Amino acid sequence: MPSSNVVKANLPGVVRQFGDLLESAPDAMVIVDGSGKIVLVNAQTERLFGYTREELLTHTVETLIPQRYRDRHIGHRGGYFEAPRTRGMGTGLELYGLRKDGSEFPVEISLSPFQTDHGTLVSSAIRDITERKQFEKALHEKNVELEKVNRAKDSFLAAMSHELRSPLNAIIGFTGTLLMRLPGPLTEEQAKQLEIVQSSARHLLSLINDMLDVARIESGKADLHFEAVEVGTVIDTVATALRPSAESKRLRLKAEITSDDLTLMTDRRALRQILNNLVGNAVKYTEKGSVHIRAWRKENGSIAIAVTDTGIGIKSEDRERLFEAFEQLDRSTTRRFEGVGLGLHLSRKLASLIRAELTVESEVGKGSTFTLTLPGK
Ligand SMILES: Nc1ncnc2c1ncn2[C@@H]1O[C@H](COP(=O)(O)OP(=O)(O)OP(=O)(O)O)[C@@H](O)[C@H]1O
Numbered sequence: 001m002p003s004s005n006v007v008k009a010n011l012p013g014v015v016r017q018f019g020d021l022l023e024s025a026p027d028a029m030v031i032v033d034g035s036g037k038i039v040l041v042n043a044q045t046e047r048l049f050g051y052t053r054e055e056l057l058t059h060t061v062e063t064l065i066p067q068r069y070r071d072r073h074i075g076h077r078g079g080y081f082e083a084p085r086t087r088g089m090g091t092g093l094e095l096y097g098l099r100k101d102g103s104e105f106p107v108e109i110s111l112s113p114f115q116t117d118h119g120t121l122v123s124s125a126i127r128d129i130t131e132r133k134q135f136e137k138a139l140h141e142k143n144v145e146l147e148k149v150n151r152a153k154d155s156f157l158a159a160m161s162h163e164l165r166s167p168l169n170a171i172i173g174f175t176g177t178l179l180m181r182l183p184g185p186l187t188e189e190q191a192k193q194l195e196i197v198q199s200s201a202r203h204l205l206s207l208i209n210d211m212l213d214v215a216r217i218e219s220g221k222a223d224l225h226f227e228a229v230e231v232g233t234v235i236d237t238v239a240t241a242l243r244p245s246a247e248s249k250r251l252r253l254k255a256e257i258t259s260d261d262l263t264l265m266t267d268r269r270a271l272r273q274i275l276n277n278l279v280g281n282a283v284k285y286t287e288k289g290s291v292h293i294r295a296w297r298k299e300n301g302s303i304a305i306a307v308t309d310t311g312i313g314i315k316s317e318d319r320e321r322l323f324e325a326f327e328q329l330d331r332s333t334t335r336r337f338e339g340v341g342l343g344l345h346l347s348r349k350l351a352s353l354i355r356a357e358l359t360v361e362s363e364v365g366k367g368s369t370f371t372l373t374l375p376g377k
């Protein structure tokens with residue numbers, strides 16, 4: 001049982017004054033004099049080290065240190081008393097305390113000197129960090145485990161990417177040759193059904209590609225290739241690819257490039273993919289009117305590409321949510337439109353990889369504008 005009162009015999013006045021204060025400190029407080037002799041301890045010291053106060057006051061502070069550190073500590077203690085200042089002890093080192101029963105425990109110690117009539121004394125605050133160490137160890141083990149899981153995920157992705165794509169490519173390829181009537185003639189109904197097979201397979205392939213892309217970006221595996229890219233040509237490629245689906249909905253698809261030199265260092269594939277998603281959405285979520293792609297250089301030198309549609313629009317409270325994975329706004333919409341809700345999620349991730357920003361403005365029933373702002377060079 002720790003004795004309740006601080007032993008006050010033979011103590012300089014100043015220490016006696018602080019005795020009660022130390023008593024309530026959460027750390028073990030040990031005050032030593034220049035010869036290493038313990039002159040004052042608090043109750044927490046008794047609890048932590050298993051000695052009674054009376055025992056401690058007949059020892060030097062080295063009693064509380066494992067044997068293997070003692071000699072070195074005596075040297076350090078001498079040095080400290082020559083140039084005392086408030087500081088942590090053994091920064092960066094693992095420090096241990098030694099209990100009366102011979103067991104050790106990890107500690108953190110801070111030292112503060114103070115002057116008394118009897119010379120310099122040093123107070124050390126000693127904290128048992130066993131729990132923290134255990135926590136750090138558990139955290140480290142968890143991290144190692146996570147890394148393992150991550151690696152497994154990566155190789156799973158690489159394998160799946162191949163396993164999923166190969167049969168789909170076969171389906172798309174052979175449907176193509178059937179539709180080209182290479183093996184022989186088709187009835188109109190057969191051709192119609194094969195076209196459905198082909199477009200569904202293409203859709204599935206683009207979905208798988210999106211999912212694999214998201215996984216790759218998330219695991220930091222996206223391989224980017226920065227080169228000089230002319231924004232106008234990328235826009236043309238995207239517009240050309242999506243024009244048929246716009247025209248089949250009787251939408252006008254316009255591309256307008258208003259500045260001369262819109263060349264910057266970026267990843268062409270990422271840029272094309274983002275624009276493809278934005279223009280694809282604009283066409284998908286617009287029943288009537290037009291889809292307008294505009295690119296210009298802003299005053300601050302950055303390049304903006306805006307995709308504006310005259311479609312259903314997006315409520316302001318939904319505007320951030322739609323960048324999350326698998327978010328589709330309206331359930332009834334979901335039934336009407338194909339897709340899984342990965343396009344914008346992927347686009348925003350790709351945008352941040354190429355240091356671009358993707359924002360949206362919209363008015364319900366009037367239309368939306370998605371703007372990609374790219375660094376100017
Ligand atoms: N131009 C737009 N006009 C109105 N709503 C839009 C527009 N673009 C996106 N949205 C809304 O945001 C949701 C998320 O878009 P996102 O592109 O991520 O998914 P998706 O188009 O549904 O599916 P995916 O792109 O994976 O095929 C859409 O489901 C739609 O509700």
Ligand SMILES: [Mg+2]
Nearest residue numbers: 281339343344
């Ligand atoms: Mg989409």
